[in-house]
Amino acid sequence: MDGKITIERAGTNDxxxxxxxxxxxxxxxxGAQNRREDMDKYVAQTLSIEAITEQLRDESDFFFLAxxxxxxxxxxxxxxxxxxxxxxxxxxxxxxxxxxxxxxxQGVGAALMRHCIDFAVAGGHDVIWLGVWEYNTRAxxxxxxxxxxHCGSHPFILGDDPQxxxxxxxxxxxxxxxxxxxxxxxxxxxxxxxxx
Numbered sequence: 001m002d003g004k005i006t007i008e009r010a011g012t013n014d015x016x017x018x019x020x021x022x023x024x025x026x027x028x029x030x031g032a033q034n035r036r037e038d039m040d041k042y043v044a045q046t047l048s049i050e051a052i053t054e055q056l057r058d059e060s061d062f063f064f065l066a067x068x069x070x071x072x073x074x075x076x077x078x079x080x081x082x083x084x085x086x087x088x089x090x091x092x093x094x095x096x097x098x099x100x101x102x103x104x105x106q107g108v109g110a111a112l113m114r115h116c117i118d119f120a121v122a123g124g125h126d127v128i129w130l131g132v133w134e135y136n137t138r139a140x141x142x143x144x145x146x147x148x149x150h151c152g153s154h155p156f157i158l159g160d161d162p163q164x165x166x167x168x169x170x171x172x173x174x175x176x177x178x179x180x181x182x183x184x185x186x187x188x189x190x191x192x193x194x195x196x
Contacts, residue, residue, distance in 0.1 A: 038159025131165030
């Protein structure tokens with residue numbers, strides 16, 4: 001069934017629902033592959049209401065909520081001016097894209113990705129980049145379909161567990177319609193993590 005997807009920017013008033021959404025999607029995506037104590041520590045440090053509120057107040061951080069037929073379905077966090085090591089004049093990071101499990105396959109992840117690319121183009125960013133867990137093969141495949149290419153790696157600390165994120169980047173100095181065409185056939189949305 002076709003659904004209507006809307007995306008809107010989150011503000012500090014959305015901190016509670018964003019924190020709940022962040023924790024749910026993060027635990028669903030990675031809870032089975034990681035120790036509970038590491039998950040708990042990461043959630044407390046990074047995805048609590050207090051932590052999300054602080055991030056929402058940061059002028060370099062942008063959160064966008066996705067709604068599918070009026071139901072909250074996912075979100076993305078993008079960050080300007082992040083320390084990346086990416087070769088670019090004005091890079092933009094996709095720090096997180098998460099979609100609730102019941103909305104996988106409904107085009108929500110693709111809509112969020114299109115929104116991130118549009119945001120990058122509108123803001124004059126020349127490269128968009130992200131970090132994805134080295135064992136998250138579905139997410140890596142998703143990003144490759146959008147034209148992201150491997151460009152390095154960096155550490156990601158989950159609680160007390162040092163892990164490795166693959167770095168992937170994409171030039172946004174291309175016609176917008178090419179990105180939209182690429183995204184039309186993508187339906188395998190999944191949650192990923194970056195270097196939050």
